[in-house]
Amino acid sequence: MIVAIDGPSGTGKSSTSKAVASQLGLSYLDTGAQYRAMTWWMITNGVDVNDPAAVATAAAKPVLVSGTDPAGPTITVDGADAAVPIRTQEVTSRVSAVSAVPEVRTLVTELQRSIAAAAVGGIVVEGRDIGTTVLPDADLKIFLTASPEARAARRSGELTGKEAVDVAVTRAALVTRDAADAGRKTSPLAKAADAVEVDTTDLTLQQVIACVVTLVEEKRAAG
Ligand SMILES: Nc1ncnc2c1ncn2[C@@H]1O[C@H](COP(=O)(O)OP(=O)(O)O)[C@@H](O)[C@H]1O
Numbered sequence: 001m002i003v004a005i006d007g008p009s010g011t012g013k014s015s016t017s018k019a020v021a022s023q024l025g026l027s028y029l030d031t032g033a034q035y036r037a038m039t040w041w042m043i044t045n046g047v048d049v050n051d052p053a054a055v056a057t058a059a060a061k062p063v064l065v066s067g068t069d070p071a072g073p074t075i076t077v078d079g080a081d082a083a084v085p086i087r088t089q090e091v092t093s094r095v096s097a098v099s100a101v102p103e104v105r106t107l108v109t110e111l112q113r114s115i116a117a118a119a120v121g122g123i124v125v126e127g128r129d130i131g132t133t134v135l136p137d138a139d140l141k142i143f144l145t146a147s148p149e150a151r152a153a154r155r156s157g158e159l160t161g162k163e164a165v166d167v168a169v170t171r172a173a174l175v176t177r178d179a180a181d182a183g184r185k186t187s188p189l190a191k192a193a194d195a196v197e198v199d200t201t202d203l204t205l206q207q208v209i210a211c212v213v214t215l216v217e218e219k220r221a222a223g
């Protein structure tokens with residue numbers, strides 16, 4: 001059972017995917033964390049993320065390893081734990097530039113396919129282009145949406161201390177990132193033709209999880 005969950009930022013992909021994978025005994029892969037890890041490596045190694053040629057040349061250097069237990073997903077870069085540094089606003093604001101570089105996408109997509117192929121018990125993979133490009137033969141494809149207001153409110157709720165910013169600032173950053181991700185040439189953020197769209201604006205997280213679990217169970221029963 002391969003489940004692909006795509007959608008813009010703050011629609012609930014990570015929370016839903018982890019919970020669905022835990023409930024159904026599947027592995028879990030956060031592909032956004034891999035693009036964030038690549039971006040963090042570029043920044044720490046002095047690569048200009050706005051220079052696509054420089055990013056392309058460096059892309060094969062970092063070794064990214066993802067742990068796929070939904071109860072405790074992990075990400076390391078060259079053996080170092082990257083879970084915390086990949087979530088800074090600096091990385092968030094630069095990740096779309098790095099993820100738009102075709103050489104980066106080719107490498108990361110190959111890595112994602114090999115992780116999915118190794119997950120013998122099945123896997124939930126979340127991102128932007130899983131249903132369209134990475135795993136077009138997934139058994140079930142979900143595309144999560146929500147209004148920009150709901151997504152910004154959810155995201156600002158997560159930012160505390162010196163990273164806390166006004167919800168309007170969060171909303172603007174989120175809309176800019178969506179536009180970059182949906183507008184790039186190579187495998188943009190898009191709903192696959194055969195994906196089930198779920199608008200989560202007025203749903204609780206528990207309702208979204210229950211909806212996806214039901215869809216997986218229906219697929220299992222049918223297959
Ligand atoms: N349906 C929902 N209602 C309210 N809050 C939600 C819902 N889904 C997710 N959240 C919260 O919104 C934030 C972003 O969710 P996340 O799963 O990280 O989204 P994504 O992976 O799509 O960016 C998290 O704090 C999460 O707990």
Ligand SMILES: Nc1ccn([C@@H]2O[C@H](COP(=O)(O)OP(=O)(O)O)[C@@H](O)[C@H]2O)c(=O)n1
Pocket residue numbers: 008009010031032033035036095096097099100126127128129130177181
């Ligand atoms: N399959 C994917 C997943 C993420 N990404 C890129 O990685 C960024 C971070 O993804 P994420 O899922 O961690 O973002 P959030 O939804 O958590 O804010 C996105 O804005 C995209 O630029 C991508 O290009 N393709």
